[in-house]
Amino acid sequence: MNTSMEDAGRCLLSVAWNMRGGHSAEYSRSEEIRDHLRLVCRSTGHAACAWARTHGDGSAADYLPFLQLADLAYEIDTLLLLVTSRLVPEVDRDLRRWDEIEALVLRAERLTEHTTHFLGHSLTAPC
Numbered sequence: 001m002n003t004s005m006e007d008a009g010r011c012l013l014s015v016a017w018n019m020r021g022g023h024s025a026e027y028s029r030s031e032e033i034r035d036h037l038r039l040v041c042r043s044t045g046h047a048a049c050a051w052a053r054t055h056g057d058g059s060a061a062d063y064l065p066f067l068q069l070a071d072l073a074y075e076i077d078t079l080l081l082l083v084t085s086r087l088v089p090e091v092d093r094d095l096r097r098w099d100e101i102e103a104l105v106l107r108a109e110r111l112t113e114h115t116t117h118f119l120g121h122s123l124t125a126p127c
Contacts, residue, residue: 008066012048020077072108072111076108
């Protein structure tokens with residue numbers, strides 16, 4: 001069970017490491033999203049682990065947003081796989097999935113802002 005900031009940081013790093021795709025020379029929205037999520041998960045994961053070394057486990061209110069970010073990034077990656085590797089193209093289904101992906105990306109961005117603010121505030125506040 002993930003019950004500390006260290007666990008949350010390691011979850012984020014794991015999601016970044018296991019995200020599908022690679023760096024393609026051609027632009028695609030799916031690779032743009034994945035590249036951004038990899039960067040966010042990697043940097044936030046390292047920062048969460050550093051926070052844990054200084055502050056300890058943290059409370060659920062501290063680490064849950066980090067776990068939620070990892071979960072959202074994983075879900076987005078899975079949906080991107082579904083929309084980019086289908087056997088039979090279906091425009092309506094693809095549009096629904098892209099709408100869901102874009103909505104999840106917005107949620108992930110809000111969580112990224114929250115976690116960045118938390119880490120910035122915590123790193124400047126006295127222990």
